[in-house]
Amino acid sequence: MIHESLLNHRVQALEPSATLKINELSQQLIKEGRDIIRLGLGQSPFPVPDIVVKSLQKHAHEKDYLPVRGLLALRQSVAGYYQRRDGLDIDADSVLIGPGSKELLFNIQMACQAELILPAPSWVSYVPQALMLGRKVRYLPTEMESQWQISPKQLEQLPPPGDEIRFLLLNYPSNPTGSSYDPDHLKALADAARKQKIIIIADEIYGETRFVGQHHSMATFYSEGTIISGGLSKWCGAGGWRLGAMIFPKELRRVQDAMAVIASETFTSTSAPIQYAACTAFSESSEINLYLERSRQVLALIARFMVDSLRAVGLQMADPVGGFYLFVSFEAFREQLMARGLKTSGELCNNLLSDTGIAVLPGSDFGLMADRLFVRMAFVDFDGGKALAAVAEGQYDPDVFVQQYCPKLYEACQRIKQWLVSSGKDNKE
Numbered sequence: 001m002i003h004e005s006l007l008n009h010r011v012q013a014l015e016p017s018a019t020l021k022i023n024e025l026s027q028q029l030i031k032e033g034r035d036i037i038r039l040g041l042g043q044s045p046f047p048v049p050d051i052v053v054k055s056l057q058k059h060a061h062e063k064d065y066l067p068v069r070g071l072l073a074l075r076q077s078v079a080g081y082y083q084r085r086d087g088l089d090i091d092a093d094s095v096l097i098g099p100g101s102k103e104l105l106f107n108i109q110m111a112c113q114a115e116l117i118l119p120a121p122s123w124v125s126y127v128p129q130a131l132m133l134g135r136k137v138r139y140l141p142t143e144m145e146s147q148w149q150i151s152p153k154q155l156e157q158l159p160p161p162g163d164e165i166r167f168l169l170l171n172y173p174s175n176p177t178g179s180s181y182d183p184d185h186l187k188a189l190a191d192a193a194r195k196q197k198i199i200i201i202a203d204e205i206y207g208e209t210r211f212v213g214q215h216h217s218m219a220t221f222y223s224e225g226t227i228i229s230g231g232l233s234k235w236c237g238a239g240g241w242r243l244g245a246m247i248f249p250k251e252l253r254r255v256q257d258a259m260a261v262i263a264s265e266t267f268t269s270t271s272a273p274i275q276y277a278a279c280t281a282f283s284e285s286s287e288i289n290l291y292l293e294r295s296r297q298v299l300a301l302i303a304r305f306m307v308d309s310l311r312a313v314g315l316q317m318a319d320p321v322g323g324f325y326l327f328v329s330f331e332a333f334r335e336q337l338m339a340r341g342l343k344t345s346g347e348l349c350n351n352l353l354s355d356t357g358i359a360v361l362p363g364s365d366f367g368l369m370a371d372r373l374f375v376r377m378a379f380v381d382f383d384g385g386k387a388l389a390a391v392a393e394g395q396y397d398p399d400v401f402v403q404q405y406c407p408k409l410y411e412a413c414q415r416i417k418q419w420l421v422s423s424g425k426d427n428k429e
Contacts, residue, residue, distance in 0.1 A: 178320025
């Protein structure tokens, strides 16, 4: 038997990924007969576009190891996608393919001895990945009142650049907040990062889910110092396919080369049939464009309903502009919750799950102090295929869309309202 002391101490100190843990717990509770509304794991509710599924079927026979950096045709398709969307001067040599953007984000930290700079809050896995590798992490605090955005001034106030590489990992639209940045803000951040010699990793995995359909990339303003991270999981509904892509400027090809070496000694290459199918996903087509338009329409309808419903009972949040997340403040109910012994966001989430069957994640999982009463809700527990069909037919009433096509999300808002009302009554009795 292996003694605990022989395990990697950095790994020992970590817990399983919060998002995957809540998903497995939710599934287990459902198997046990509990009525659970799953707002924990941020998995796209939409089906993979039919045109992409058919491409996978067509290439299911592909069995050979593909190039470490990725299938040339796919790297060309990805380059073409970013050329069309952002006008970037890139080609196939700029692209590296991996088994999910999560793996590539880990490998880029492995490839560089770099400090990681993050907004707080940020996605749950950025920090654990850094800690596994012994990297230093610096949080930049953000606030709901400023749409959870970091400011150029925060970058300017960092210590002067030394010999160490510094990565600013910027995810927009954001998981967990749904917030993003307009072009002027991105340009100002780019100017500050350039002066401070900070490399920006632009995690744009939710770029195509921006409700208005117009995403702006940091690479447009800081081309020489921005690495883009993307993939199929969020906008193509293909999380389980595990395909990610990173796009490097010429100035940072040494990082890309180092990551290719890591890939050659670890995962070798991404699944061949998936790579062939991804060529279709990243290529220009009316089918994909229509799929994206309808997906955004559904997400915008849900976001508006959820925000209005939760604000009506006294909860607070910034208006999301993309993705499928709300970062909800229960601070207005602090006194009421503390009277029930709920002093942390973790205790709040545990109580919500046990009392209402609603599975959400605490703000502490995303880098906030535990005593700040924020939770992340992923509004994904609905039949994405039926919702897309309703939008395609155009025969729906926006005022009752969520109630008709996303009944669990409608029910979640009702349960939260009842829980807050009943907990208030309990405290008065």
